Amino acid sequence: MTHRPKMAAPGAPWRWQSSPDHFSVEHACSLLSYTDMTVSEVSDDTGFFSIHSFSRAFGQAMGMSPRAYRGSG
Numbered sequence: 147m148t149h150r151p152k153m154a155a156p157g158a159p160w161r162w163q164s165s166p167d168h169f170s171v172e173h174a175c176s177l178l179s180y181t182d183m184t185v186s187e188v189s190d191d192t193g194f195f196s197i198h199s200f201s202r203a204f205g206q207a208m209g210m211s212p213r214a215y216r217g218s219g
Contacts, residue, residue, distance in 0.1 A: 170192070171204075171207050171208065173192060174188055174192050174200075174204060174212070175208075177191060177192070178216045179216070179219055185200075185201070185212045185213060185216075188212065200212070
């Protein structure tokens, strides 16, 4: 898979600057692409306390839900 996270702003790193602190979009994408972890497990592993918060943040960064991202590969 060759999904590439969208940048938040020109020159900005591929990270969310809100909660959790410095969450890596690339890490979440890797977990969704290359593991059998559930979206809930990816949410926990990346530091979110709620799958809903993770899904919302992921959707804002990637333009699709974590499940849609996983299914698009």
